[in-house]
Amino acid sequence: MRALTWEGKQSVAVKNVRDPKILRPEDVIIKITTAAICGSDLHLYNGVIPTMKKGDILGHENMGEIVEVGSAVKNLKVGDKIVVAFDIGCGKCWHCEHEEYSVCDNSNPNAHIAEMLYGSSGAGLFGYSHIYGGYAGGQAEYLRVPYAETNSIVVPKGIDDEKVLFLSDIFPTGWMAAENANIKEGDTVAIWGAGPVGQMAIRSAFLMGAERVIAIDHYESRLQLAAEAGAEVINFDKTGDGILDEIKYLTGGVGPDSCIDAVGLEAHGQTVTAMMDRAKMALSLATDRPDVLRQCMQACRKAGTVSIPGVYGGLLDKVPFGAAFGKGLKFGMGQTHTQKYMKPLLDLILEGKIDPSEIISHRIDISQGPDAYKNFNDNKEEYRKVVIKMH
Template structure:
């Protein structure tokens, strides 16, 4: 089969690789009909996530048709159309029983590597480094799905792939970011980063009843998508001081909730600050560029909530712990336990509350994955969300 492989920093290739095989009774094999490039895949492409190996198959957002099931998979049949969550979860451990599927205790075969970096291991993740299990991803013609009796959601044929594909990750992740803020009537929510996750955070904040939603980015086409998703206001951080603008827009209080949908490769218009963090990151003195997170913490209202859904990998410098502690700010974060949210959000789609396909800007064959990665990273041709078709 053909698959997108990581071949080193700034380099991916589509090559012929062996077809996946059933390895466990709880496995299934899915023939991929659609897959997507996630913003967090760019952290792999740009070489910021450790423990990647040449030839690793990428991709954690995919859906398709079940073509084979293990003997222990009683919920799926050959021919079922399924959407597959990016976290791999056993459904039986203490974490899974409490709904924390993204920190499943049994799905990461390389838990020891993650423990050295993080203290404890999160779950296994498709196509996202050997620290997260070294599990082949879904930017391929076929994929092995472990614990298939827990993760995949059977879906109907009444919706297109583009309407359902983002249940795998970015829609639930955006929703989690908004839910973290415990939105009440009249609340003001600010969202940093208008990639697809940020756009879904905006849409979700609207669904949850926020009165005012402020989207922050520097690209006009992404800010336009944010308005389409439900943003009442937009800020170009290259044109305004975001913290001061947010104070002015909220009578000096700041937003009730701030959502960081940017993560480790944040950009900042202040040359000195950006240069400092780029230099620290390049020398591995820190692994993150935390401009957006610093700004979210210093901008949120006293007693407010900062929700972190952008991906971070390790250590950051100049973290504003004084602001966080002294102003009674709540921080909520985590990789999304997609299995917890996938069914209710699927019902939102079926009920017509949202059509997630609004984020799609390009559809390309899988063979064009190297071009798609470069387009997406460089924000060329309005690349907002790229769907690949095997």
């Protein structure tokens, strides 16, 4: 089969690789119908997530038609079309039983690597390094889905793939980000990053009762989409070092009730600390650029909440934790427990309350994948969400 493979820093190729096979009785094999390139995939592309190996198959936002089922699979059948969660839960450990799927105890066969780096291991992830299990991703013609009954949802026949594909990751991620923000009716929520996760968080915040959402980014096309969803927007290129003053002005000097960091470890900005972060990462003196997290902690109102769906990979420098402690901030963060949210969010889509497909900017064939990765990385003004249509 054809697949998009990681060949090194800023190098992706289309290669012919072996088709996946059933390895455990809980597995299914799907023929991919639609997949996507996620902003998180660019962390892999840029070489900031360790333990990638040449030839690894990319892709964690996947859906397709079941073509083969393992002997223990009872509730899925050949011909079903399923969306697959990006994180892999076993369905039986303590965490899975408590709907904490992204920290599953059993699905990461390389747990020892994560334990050395982080002290403990989360769940395995599709197409996202050997820290998280070395599982093949779905930017390919076929995909093996482990613990398939736990990690997928059957979608109705006749619904367009693009409306439901993002149940695999960014819609649940945006929703959990808003949930972690403890939003109450009438709240003001500030969201850094108007990319796909930020867009889903904006819409989720409004559905949860937020009165105002402030979106912060520097790509005008993304800010325009945020504004169309009802958000007030700030272009941080135009505020420079004054971003915190602008947020304070918009919130009457109090600060937002909650702040969401939908950017993560490769933040851009015009502040002095952002420039220091870029220099230190370029010299391999730092693993992450956490300027958005700093701003969230500084901007949030006293006793407010900071929610962090953005990915972080290592040790953070100059984080104003004293300010967070002094203000009594609450924090919510982590990989998304995707499986917990797939059914209720599918219902919202079917009820017409949200259409995640509006964030798509490009549709490509798998043969265009390497160029799409480069273009997405280099031109985020034009590229927002790239969907791979398999034929």
